[in-house]
Amino acid sequence: MKYAFQIIDVFSSTRFGGNQLAVLPDAAGISTEGMQKIAREFNFGETTFVLPQNDSANNFRVRIFTPRVELDFARHPSVGTACALTAAGSLAQRSQKTPR
Numbered sequence: 001m002k003y004a005f006q007i008i009d010v011f012s013s014t015r016f017g018g019n020q021l022a023v024l025p026d027a028a029g030i031s032t033e034g035m036q037k038i039a040r041e042f043n044f045g046e047t048t049f050v051l052p053q054n055d056s057a058n059n060f061r062v063r064i065f066t067p068r069v070e071l072d073f074a075r076h077p078s079v080g081t082a083c084a085l086t087a088a089g090s091l092a093q094r095s096q097k098t099p100r
Helices: 032-042 075-087 090-097
Strands: 006-010 019-024 046-052 060-065
Touching: 006 075, 019 032, 019 075, 032 046, 032 060, 046 075, 060 075
Parallel strands: 019 046
Antiparallel strands: 006 019, 046 060
């Protein structure tokens, strides 16, 4: 199976100047074991996997993995993932579909 991904330089406007982050914007169908293997392959500080919402209060779910473990929360991956989704238009599209 093929999955799209983006590499983001968080907290920098210069390529290769920020904190590296790999973002998989549509990770539905990837197992936890698969996510861990992908994060290990990228070998960045963190890799995020964007999944469909699991409650109506949220537009997406995001899982964050280091090469060794899954994290409950981390700041730069959360910011970087939000920026990647915004740049792709995913947040605007999703918020238009989700009644508040």
